[in-house]
Each structure stands twice: as structure tokens, then as C-alpha cells.
Amino acid sequence: MKGNEQCAVFRHMRDGTEQDWAIIGGEIGPFAKGLPGRLLDHLQLLDGDFGGFPVDRLTHSLQTATLAHQDGQDEEYVVCALLHDIGDTLGSYNHADVAAVLLEPFVSGENHWMIQHHGIFQGYYFFHHMGMDRNLRDRYRDVPELFKRTAHFCEKYDAAAFDPDAETLPLEFFEPMVRRVFAEPKRTLYKAAFEKIGRVSFRTTLRGNGRENFTRAQEDSDLGLLLLTLQTAHG
Incomplete structure (x- = not known):
């Protein structure tokens, strides 16, 4: 006892x-x-963490989700967008894998794959500035639908979410979505x-x-x- x-x-x-x-x-x-609440609490650890970027990591996450929501993506997709970088604090070298593991029981296989691989796909926009191969994502062209989905996520939402002047919905707006998506695991x-x-x-x-x-x-x-x-x- x-x-x-x-x-x-x-x-x-x-x-x-x-x-x-x-x-x-x-x-x-x-x-x-209590998992949704713990996720939301952990996400707030990104507040004020700029890491050299134009906006802090929480703002980036919120802005990514805002862009996806305004573009008409469904609730599960928007939650994936919101949480795609939640691994930044504990997964400095594999943040995409951390986010994907947390999401996997609750989201579709397509959304899980998208988040798991977004770290490589976003590299198309900056890897060449760091002496890396920006076309590393091409190794996944043999799965064209997943490739297209993930490339679209990075181009339209993730890579575009660093604007300090852009409209960014608050975390409170997305909280009910997080609670619904994480209410019951699919597997x-x-x-x-x-x-x-x-x-x-x-x-x-x-x-x-x-x-x-x-x-x-x-x-x-x-x-x-x-x-x-x-x-x-x-x-």
C-alpha cells in the first residue's frame, strides 16, 4: 500500500x-x-524555445495546425500537424520518430507514416545548406501516395509555418480535437x-x-x- x-x-x-x-x-x-492532457502539457514545453528559428517551436506547431485546418484537412490530420514536433524536447536526434510513436495507436497508417518521415521530407528545403542531400526523400518514391502526402504536408504546412506575422490559432482551439483523437486507440x-x-x-x-x-x-x-x-x- x-x-x-x-x-x-x-x-x-x-x-x-x-x-x-x-x-x-x-x-x-x-x-x-489523462494522456491528452499530458500531451498538451508537454507541447507547452516548446513555448519560448526558438532554437534559432524565426518563431518558437510552440508557435510553429500551432501555425502548422492552423494552416492544415484552414486548408480543410480533417481533425485527425490537424492533430498530427499540431503534434508533429512534440518530440523536439526529448528526441533531439529523432524528433519525428518520437511524435510518430505517440500518434501511432490513434491515427491512420497514412498519417503515422507522414509524421514518421516528415523529418526527411522537410530536409528538401534545407539539407543542401548543411552539406546533406536534399533529395534524401527520393528513396521513398516507390510508395507514391505516401510520398505525395508527406511532401504536401511539408510544403504546404510544416515548411510554411515560420511566419511571426501569420494568423496562428491558440492551443485552446485545438485542445478539443486532441482530446477526441486520443479518446480511444485504434490499435x-x-x-x-x-x-x-x-x-x-x-x-x-x-x-x-x-x-x-x-x-x-x-x-x-x-x-x-x-x-x-x-x-x-x-x-
């Missing part, structure tokens, strides 16, 4: 019991619901594995060449441990 909090008692995972994991499972849901290994109440329905999603079929599971004990069945059918 830590204060009034009930905790599992194992010292090694192999010794964990159903009761231990029911306790842990009971904490997952409430904690996960994750742990989805609803430890929810305590009721009946849970899982979405069917397509990913790569496989289909993830998440079946319904009912509460099967007074501890509230739900069984999650993951079936993968290829073809």
Missing part, C-alpha cells in the same frame, strides 16, 4: 497473480484518460485488457497485410479481469 492506493505485491513479474494484475488493470483506464496490444466493468467492443482495423480482429470480452470474474483475444488473419 502507498497511502490509500492498493498496489500489487510481486517482486518479479513471473510471481504476479490475477489479483495483482486486476489491481494494475484498474489503474490503466484512469491513467490513460494497441493492451487495448482493454484490464478494464474492470461491463462489456467492451473492439474495433477491427487493417494494418499492413494483416487484419487485427479484436473480439468482444465480458467481465469474467469479480476481479474484473477481461480476456482479450487477438486473432491475426493474413491474406
Whole structure:
């Protein structure tokens, strides 16, 4: 026990019991619901961080999302635009990968790929000034639709979002979008594995060449441990 909090008692995972994991499972849901707030808090760490750019990183993020929104992109895309550089603080050498990992459970495969690769695609506009190959993005021309999508994101929104005089919507405008997009994951290994109440329905999603079929599971004990069945059918 830590204060009034009930905790599992194992010292090694192999010794964990159903009761231990029911306790842990009971904490997952409430904690996960706080993810949008934690993302918004972390995004605000970019405020005042210019890194030599014409605008600070928060303004750049907001301006990227503003441009996407004003151009008629859907809510999920706009949230991707907002969070595309959230990895700058902890991923100084791979910021695009950090953002993509955070977004992956909640967005389409196309949007995930776009954010994961935007760091290379944006290099078209400046790599040559740093002794690098600006055409590094050409290695991905064998996936033309993803190439076109990511190049468009960088040209129209990311690379264009460094104007201190441009209209930039505040973070409060985008907050409801973030909360909706991150309300429920589309795919994750742990989805609803430890929810305590009721009946849970899982979405069917397509990913790569496989289909993830998440079946319904009912509460099967007074501890509230739900069984999650993951079936993968290829073809």
C-alpha cells in the first residue's frame, strides 16, 4: 500500500497473480484518460524555445495546425500537424520518430507514416545548406501516395509555418480535437485488457497485410479481469 492506493505485491513479474494484475488493470483506464492532457502539457514545453528559428517551436506547431485546418484537412490530420514536433524536447536526434510513436495507436497508417518521415521530407528545403542531400526523400518514391502526402504536408504546412506575422490559432482551439483523437486507440496490444466493468467492443482495423480482429470480452470474474483475444488473419 502507498497511502490509500492498493498496489500489487510481486517482486518479479513471473510471481504476479490475477489479483495483482486486476489491481494494475484498474489503474490503466484512469491513467490513460489523462494522456491528452499530458500531451498538451508537454507541447507547452516548446513555448519560448526558438532554437534559432524565426518563431518558437510552440508557435510553429500551432501555425502548422492552423494552416492544415484552414486548408480543410480533417481533425485527425490537424492533430498530427499540431503534434508533429512534440518530440523536439526529448528526441533531439529523432524528433519525428518520437511524435510518430505517440500518434501511432490513434491515427491512420497514412498519417503515422507522414509524421514518421516528415523529418526527411522537410530536409528538401534545407539539407543542401548543411552539406546533406536534399533529395534524401527520393528513396521513398516507390510508395507514391505516401510520398505525395508527406511532401504536401511539408510544403504546404510544416515548411510554411515560420511566419511571426501569420494568423496562428491558440492551443485552446485545438485542445478539443486532441482530446477526441486520443479518446480511444485504434490499435494497441493492451487495448482493454484490464478494464474492470461491463462489456467492451473492439474495433477491427487493417494494418499492413494483416487484419487485427479484436473480439468482444465480458467481465469474467469479480476481479474484473477481461480476456482479450487477438486473432491475426493474413491474406
